[in-house]
Amino acid sequence: MAQRGAYAKGVAKREEILEAALAVVAEHGYRKASVREIAETAGLSPAGLLHYFGSKEEMFVAILEARDQRDLREYAESDFISAFVDVVRHNAAVPGLVHLYARLAADAADPEHPAHDFFRQRTAQLEAIARGEIVAAQQAGTIRADLDPAWVMRTAHAVADGLQSAWMLDPTIDMAADLEQFLNLLRP
Amino acid sequence: MAQRGAYAKGVAKREEILEAALAVVAEHGYRKASVREIAETAGLSPAGLLHYFGSKEEMFVAILEARDQRDLREYAESDFISAFVDVVRHNAAVPGLVHLYARLAADAADPEHPAHDFFRQRTAQLEAIARGEIVAAQQAGTIRADLDPAWVMRTAHAVADGLQSAWMLDPTIDMAADLEQFLNLLRP
DNA sequence: GTCTATACTCAGATAGAC
DNA sequence: GTCTATCTGAGTATAGAC
Incomplete structure (x- = not known):
């Protein structure tokens, strides 16, 4: 596992940096979240931070990836539709994340942006997971059958x-x- | 009028700059739309450009304001709901604008951002205009009466x-x- | 592998001359 | 109204210490 031996420290530092980055965004907003300030919060130099994440933008993508994996794990057993609402409800308690997500989603319009592929794959994955659940709900009669999944x-x-x-x-x-x-409106 | 006398040139230049800015965003995306390149496209120096708009961000807000006023004028006589769809349809033909809007909307989360007040007022104005139209549609039976306007x-x-x-x-x-x-779904 | 110091390049913004 | 020159701060590439 990645948690063993000489890498353990690096893995821990990586997570510490991601937490520091999110904290800075939550407190001052994305605009003022400079690599310098995040590095300082995490207790290392800007160059030290970049050693882990190549660039500022890749670092922020890593935060969103970690969030998705946490959500996916946490709600693995709930049904998709109520999990969807729960995630949105939970997001209101983590203001930095919502801000980060919106900002990166806008920047990701540029195909060159590090977040571009992440968002496209995320959307595709979400649709793949949802499709089965929506069709099942339509067969169970909780979503109108005449709507395109x-x-x-x-x-x-x-x-x-x-x-x-x-x-x-x-x-x-x-x-x-x-x-x-809105989801109620989909009911037959 | 503002078009008269010594100001006429300034007004024309202002619009030329806004067009140049939108063109650069459309071609290279917001990220690469620097004041320098926009100024070059508009045929003046960066400092000359800033003379008109104070800051890069205020310049971009001016583009969104101009867009809204154009839309408001153009669709003044259509009914609100079909105008709403028309505006979105039209936006697909102006890629730079959609990108600009999304990016500024994300940045505007920061209350210090020049676009913050613009977006809040825009939302309030939109809701004020829409409310009457939605209530009327509910009375006319084209929108379900049990939905909160x-x-x-x-x-x-x-x-x-x-x-x-x-x-x-x-x-x-x-x-x-x-x-x-989605709007069809609101029908009784 | 982890991390620092230094320095480079580019950005937006400002001061003041014209 | 527009320029040149300059300031400040951003992101990050590099070299190398440990």
């Missing part, structure tokens, strides 16, 4: 992302409740 | 923004069609 996933994803954007501007919005209301 | 607007807005994010990653998505499908 691909459209359902695309639109639920869009609602979640769009609500998160709105929530950053106005945190009084209840993202999870609004998303649930 | 504020929720309808928030969610339609979220769908539009979220689909635009997805479209930047995968331009084969038909944003307007997906949005219309």
Whole structure:
């Protein structure tokens, strides 16, 4: 395993850096989250930080990857649709993450950006997982059978992302409740 | 009028700069849209450009403001709901704008950002305009009467923004069609 | 493999001349 | 209104210590 021997320290440091990065974004926003300040928070030099992550952008992608893997593990046994709402609800408790996600998603429009492939694969993976669950829900009669499963996933994803954007501007919005209301609308 | 006398040239130059900025974003993406390159495209020095807009970020906000005013004028006589779909459809033909909007919306999470107030006011204005139209549609029987008008607007807005994010990653998505499908779902 | 010091390049912004 | 010159701070490449 990667946790053994001479690498253990490096793995721990990597995670410490990711936590420091998220903390800085949460406190000062993405714009002011410089490599210098994150490195300082994590207790090393900027060059030391880059030793682990090649570039600032790759470091931020690593945060989103870690988040997805945590969510995937945590909600592995729940049904997909309620897990989806739970993740959005949980995101409201981690403001830095939502900000980071929105910012990287925008930057990822550029095919050269390190996050471009990550977002495309993430969307594809999400759709692959969801498709079966949506079809099953349609057969079970909890989602209208006349709706295209691909459209359902695309639109639920869009609602979640769009609500998160709105929530950053106005945190009084209840993202999870609004998303649930949308999912209710899919019922027969 | 602002078009008269010694100011006419300044006004024209302002618009020329905004067009140059949008062209650069459309071609190279926001990340590579430096003040230097935009200034070069508009035929003046970086400092000359900043004379008009104070900062890079304020310049980009000015582009979004101009877009909204154009849309508002163009669709003043259409009904709100079909205009909403038309605007999204039209956005697919102006890739730089969608990219710019997504990026600024993410940055605007920071209350210090020049775009913060713009986005908050824009959302408030959109909701004010929409509310009457949605209530009227409910009375006319084209939107389910049991739905909260504020929720309808928030969610339609979220769908539009979220689909635009997805479209930047995968331009084969038909944003307007997906949005219309959502609006159909609101029907009784 | 882990990490620092240094330095390079580019960005946005500012001061002041014209 | 627009320029040149300059400032400050960003990201990061490099060389090399441990």
